[in-house]
Amino acid sequence: MQKHYQELKKNKANYIPLSPLSFLARTADIFGARTSIVYEDRHYSWQQTYERSRALASALTSHGLGLGDTVSIIAANTPEMYEAHFGVPMAGCVLNTINTRLEAETIAYILTDSDSRLLIVDTAFRDTVSVALDMLDHDVEVIDIRDSALGELPNIGKIDYEAFIATGELDDDWRLPEDEWQALTLSYTSGTSGRPKGVVYHHRGSYLMSFGTVAAWQLGQHPTYLYTVPMFHCNGWGHAWTMALMAAKIVLTRTITAEEIFRLIDRHTVTHFGGAPIVLGMLVNAPDEQRPDLSDRKVRAMTAGAPPPASILEKLSSMGFEVMQVYGLTETYGHVTQCVWREEWEDLPFSEQAELQSWQGVTFPMNEDVAVMDIKTGNIVPRDGVTQGEVVIRGNTVMKGYYKNQKANQEAMRNGWFYSGDAAVWHEQGYIQIKDRLKDVIISGGENISSVEVEGYLYRHPLIVAAAVVAKPDDKWGEVPCAFVELKDGADLTAEELTAWCRDQMAGFKRPKYFVFGDLPKTATGKIQKFLSQPSIWGKADLKIFRVSTSGFQKDMIFTQSECRNVLSFQNSENCSKKK
Numbered sequence: 001m002q003k004h005y006q007e008l009k010k011n012k013a014n015y016i017p018l019s020p021l022s023f024l025a026r027t028a029d030i031f032g033a034r035t036s037i038v039y040e041d042r043h044y045s046w047q048q049t050y051e052r053s054r055a056l057a058s059a060l061t062s063h064g065l066g067l068g069d070t071v072s073i074i075a076a077n078t079p080e081m082y083e084a085h086f087g088v089p090m091a092g093c094v095l096n097t098i099n100t101r102l103e104a105e106t107i108a109y110i111l112t113d114s115d116s117r118l119l120i121v122d123t124a125f126r127d128t129v130s131v132a133l134d135m136l137d138h139d140v141e142v143i144d145i146r147d148s149a150l151g152e153l154p155n156i157g158k159i160d161y162e163a164f165i166a167t168g169e170l171d172d173d174w175r176l177p178e179d180e181w182q183a184l185t186l187s188y189t190s191g192t193s194g195r196p197k198g199v200v201y202h203h204r205g206s207y208l209m210s211f212g213t214v215a216a217w218q219l220g221q222h223p224t225y226l227y228t229v230p231m232f233h234c235n236g237w238g239h240a241w242t243m244a245l246m247a248a249k250i251v252l253t254r255t256i257t258a259e260e261i262f263r264l265i266d267r268h269t270v271t272h273f274g275g276a277p278i279v280l281g282m283l284v285n286a287p288d289e290q291r292p293d294l295s296d297r298k299v300r301a302m303t304a305g306a307p308p309p310a311s312i313l314e315k316l317s318s319m320g321f322e323v324m325q326v327y328g329l330t331e332t333y334g335h336v337t338q339c340v341w342r343e344e345w346e347d348l349p350f351s352e353q354a355e356l357q358s359w360q361g362v363t364f365p366m367n368e369d370v371a372v373m374d375i376k377t378g379n380i381v382p383r384d385g386v387t388q389g390e391v392v393i394r395g396n397t398v399m400k401g402y403y404k405n406q407k408a409n410q411e412a413m414r415n416g417w418f419y420s421g422d423a424a425v426w427h428e429q430g431y432i433q434i435k436d437r438l439k440d441v442i443i444s445g446g447e448n449i450s451s452v453e454v455e456g457y458l459y460r461h462p463l464i465v466a467a468a469v470v471a472k473p474d475d476k477w478g479e480v481p482c483a484f485v486e487l488k489d490g491a492d493l494t495a496e497e498l499t500a501w502c503r504d505q506m507a508g509f510k511r512p513k514y515f516v517f518g519d520l521p522k523t524a525t526g527k528i529q530k531f532l533s534q535p536s537i538w539g540k541a542d543l544k545i546f547r548v549s550t551s552g553f554q555k556d557m558i559f560t561q562s563e564c565r566n567v568l569s570f571q572n573s574e575n576c577s578k579k580k
Contacts, residue, residue: 313325467486
């Protein structure tokens with residue numbers, strides 16, 4: 001009878017709140033002597049990483065910080081950044097990892113909005129952070145990370161990290177959270193549609209995401225993981241905790257270049273790494289002399305962000321990389337879908353296999369549901385690979401919510417779903433395929449054009465390393481595609497030549513009507529920045545001139561701020577200048 005089941009209550013013997021902090025304690029106990037971190041000439045064991053994290057927790061506690069206090073960190077992927085993912089929440093505090101590439105104004109905003117009480121900062125970012133601190137109307141204690149690999153750099157705070165953790169006591173006992181719903185980390189969105197929003201993760205979600213990654217990636221014990229994803233981005237896709245769970249050897253680096261990635265893969269026999277499609281593109285386009293011989297092994301890569309072009313996946317496979325496409329958002333602890341390989345794909349031509357691999361795939365383990373919903377009706381779309389809708393998500397790996405922003409929470413989470421803002425189709429067997437951000441869809445003459453699809457075509461060109469397609473207002477068609485294109489070093493390609501090439505690749509209404517050549521601005525994770533997130537980049541002028549090549553001739557195209565809702569900021573491009 002029901003009452004007999006109800007009589008069985010939770011107790012300390014049968015219920016422990018889920019937390020990724022337990023991963024580190026277990027691994028240190030069982031595999032304490034194994035290498036945890038490799039960074040330049042510094043090597044740590046899992047026992048040492050556990051002790052240093054506990055020391056950080058104790059030092060924070062002795063400084064009067066505890067449950068619910070925000071501790072911010074601005075740092076590259078260094079041992080200190082990794083330790084903060086354990087030491088800060090061990091003290092009951094909430095870890096706020098801040099993008100190292102943000103300007104001072106936004107850093108100051110985040111430090112204020114997050115109610116940060118202490119900032120741990122890599123002195124490599126001293127100039128920007130110092131300006132940000134001067135903008136604050138309250139004091140924030142600063143702890144300096146002094147990296148010997150960078151030589152002597154000026155201080156920001158009054159104490160460095162090593163001296164700070166030396167004040168901690170290893171005898172101090174830390175505890176798992178009493179409630180697994182307790183806030184673990186605070187990560188801010190990129191702020192493309194306004195001020196960045198603070199995304200709050202809980203212990204339970206991060207615990208389950210770690211196990212989901214193990215299952216999805218078929219991650220065995222003791223992998224060697226190259227950390228190319230910045231740990232400030234979705235807490236490094238949650239891999240900081242996942243790798244502790246599997247007692248991995250973690251290779252850290254500040255330098256994200258093809259040459260450095262290949263060097264570290266070869267030197268440390270790396271088995272796994274993650275990176276945005278732009279990082280994969282770097283590897284594909286690297287000179288032959290930089291590429292090690294990987295014929296005797298397989299390096300598994302996880303990629304997320306914009307859908308990777310099939311042409312890049314095909315090339316990577318021939319180089320010895322096995323790529324798994326995933327999809328997710330900051331609001332979902334990172335990845336919530338994976339492109340699961342199917343046996344029936346084995347006999348397909350490789351080009352078709354690569355195309356299928358570029359799909360975002362099916363629901364990630366430990367997540368409950370991912371679906372595609374009709375925006376107008378609220379109904380789930382059919383799995384026909386044609387009908388487009390918005391990706392919606394629900395499960396334990398959806399954020400607690402936005403920090404101090406109930407309005408945004410109500411807009412993002414309703415009717416039992418989190419609304420992603422991404423447009424997609426749903427294929428049979430549950431595979432989703434992202435078509436665009438809803439705000440990136442180009443509507444030209446009544447036709448919906450996927451900017452992502454057009455970018456995929458452009459990536460097939462042998463001289464193109466990066467492409468971004470946006471909407472350009474047009475008197476006749478309403479909007480037309482405009483392509484920003486970055487070429488290989490030393491390559492020469494005209495708009496006329498590219499236009500001719502596009503005629504053989506895609507339908508006429510999809511072909512870009514304008515081309516802009518230059519280096520594309522990218523985020524720290526390698527994503528191409530397709531939106532003007534800060535009105536200040538316009539200066540006092542409402543006009544921006546782009547020198548555009550089209551139809552075989554050059555001319556200046558003038559875009560107003562209102563027109564350029566999708567136009568890239570090419571502040572550093574030789575092909576662009578502000579109107580004087």
